[in-house]
Amino acid sequence: MEQLTTIGLNHYLTLSAILLGFGLFAVMTRKNAIVVLMGVELILNAANINFLAFSKYNGGMEGVMFALFVIVIAAAEAAIALAIVINIFKIFKSVDVSRIDSMKE
């Protein structure tokens, strides 16, 4: 019972796993490239939660620092990814990832 009432490490990890699951689901199934990017953001944030949770329970600041880096990089990634999406749209007239399969050949 105590474990259900007291928020502990497992809760964070579980939340992170759920977020990861959502993110992965979005990346795997959504057709819109923007939504896929959003899924990627979810995955990154799931990782961030993990970092912070472990950081809190481990007692150091390394996790926080990593989380900060991830946020920065995620921002950069979002900028680049959106630019790529815009280019993709220019070429394919669509942002449907299922139709972008010219790497096959």
Place this chain on the structure above:
Amino acid sequence: MHSLIQLSIVVLLLPLLSFVILIFFNRRLPRRGDFIGVGILGTAFALSAYIFWSVIVQTYDPAFRIAWDFTWIDLGNVPGVGPLKIKMGVVIDNLTSIMLAMVTLISLLVHIYSTGYMKGDKNYGRYFAFLGIFTFSMLGIILSDNLFSIYIFWELVGLSSYLLIGFFFEKDSAADAQKKAFLANRVGDIGMWLGILILYSQFHTFSFEQIYANLAAGNFALSNGWLTAAGLLLFMGCVGKSAQFPLHVWLPDAMEGPTPVSALIHAATMVAAGVYFVARIFVILTPDALHVIAFVGACTAFMAATIAITQHDIKRVLAYSTVSQLGYMVLGLGVGAYSASLFHLVTHAFFKACLFLGSGAIIHAMHHEQDMRWMGSLWKKMPWTFVTFTIATLALAGLPLTSGFMSKDAILAGAIGFAEAEGGGIYYLIPTLGFFCAMLTAFYMGRQIWLVFFGESRTHLKPADNHHQAHHAHDSHATHGDAHHGAHEVHEVSWNMRAPLVILAVLSLFAVYSPDPLDGAKGWFMKMIPTPATVVGAANPQKGALLSGTVAPHIAGVLRTTEVDVPQPVAAAHGEAKGGHLYTDPRQAEIVHAGHAAHYTAIYISITMVLLGMCLALVFYVFKIIDPEKTARAIRPLYLFSLNKWYWDEIYEATFIKGSMVLARMLSWFDTNVVDGIVNGVATLVRKFAFVNDGFDRHVVDGMVNFTAFTVNTTGAVLRKLQTGKVQTYVVMLMLVLFGYFVFYFTRLIY
């Protein structure tokens, strides 16, 4: 080098020069270059005459001999053979100088004669070229001082004979005759070569003098039988070249050649080469070999004479008479009448050349008619030919006052002496056959003279179809039709054909050779050509002759130079002095002695036989007391036997030719069935194996390759499906792999 040697080499090479010039340039020269042939031969004859003059007339020495040689090929020490050094050399002795003059003279006369006889022939220039190479080869045989070079020239003579017999090669009969001559000669030459090899294997030299010397010194290591075999094998060369039984068959067929060629080659010179060669090796012939030679000669003489009496072709009669006379010469050598035999060789060369050239004149005048049955009554139209032909005929028949009488009589006397010395019995067969042949010779020559020159002209009796055939060379005549048969203008031949006849006829008279018409031994010829002492005497095969001092001085000289231990010749007590010569070999001495004793006996018998033969000819053909045709019918088998030349051609056809055909067919069968079978079998096997191999290759090797390709292909096809190019698929797969890894990892962690 003696100046005569130099001259003789020039004489030898001159005809070769004529050949080279004419064979290459005859079409560019005026008159096809015949003047070159005649001119060169004239020069050669002049030089030969000078040699003859120096040797025979000026020196007049029976033992005269000069020689010169050089090493032609030195092969060093050949394994299995020993030192092999081939020398070439020239020897001039009395025999050589006489033969040299004889050959060049007859060749010159034939050249001159041919300018008339062959006039207008399309191969006129080539004809003279061939005469040149023939003369060259013949002179080579005469001058050779060793067996090797004599063999080379021997083959060259065979070649030129082949070329000249087949001179009218468009005619099948001429082409066949030339092949026949070549093959028959080849059979003899094989034997000759084997004989040379036997002697070479013993003495390691080809030189005559060295061989004589070695034999005299008893260096022959093998048994006496081998020496006899060597002699007989060498004699085989003579059997082929001089047309002796049983290889005589080619000579009558050789009459397909132009008639002057028949005179030069197949009557006077080439066929005499065999006799000349036997004379050269005479001293090494053992008594056994000599017996065989004597019998072969007697058989040949008899057989050819019996054939000659029934032949119709004027040249064929002369051809068989040549074979018969060559038989005499060989018989003479066999019985030991060496000088007589060579004497006959020379006299025969002149009168037989005269007869052949005369027959050529007749054939020429008769427009290529050769059959005596359609001649007759020519003596008025061709007086020069008639007189010369008759003189030569008398010489051939052997009537006194002619050269042929002296030489034939000397041979027959030698034969009687031989028979007496050998103890009679079967040996009397040889002189008997000789005398019988003398009668036959007189008979068939009488028949020929009568048929050709006397009686009525029978030109018109000739069946028409043959007539046209005979005239194929004269189509213009044939177009006139048959009415003109008798109207052929038969006329005397031109001077260039007459002059040789006259010269040869003069040389057929006795006075040229001996002052005494009854005894040739008194003449210069037989004095200059004494019988050489044998080096293989009867009593002791090898050593006897030498030890008893019988070796001729020049051989003794050779022996000394070759450092053989030679006792100086000493006059042996039992030596028999004959004409200044010692025959200490008792057998030889006895034969010579008996031969001299039989001289007059031989003369009486031979004159009787000759007269008998002539009377028979008169009875048959002149007075017609006995009708020859009725006689022929009465003894038809014998007549046919003779007319068909003893069936020798048929016998050879049935044995050797059929035999070789059967052999060839057997070999052909063997070839098609066995050899080809093996080859085909191998081929089939290879094919089968290749087929199997092909299957293996196709199915197994290719299968493996294809299977690999197929596998790769299939795998690729499957894997390609995974490669969708969609990012999300990759993500899914990434996740699956990751999940799988975790499953695997945690499973291990748990258990």
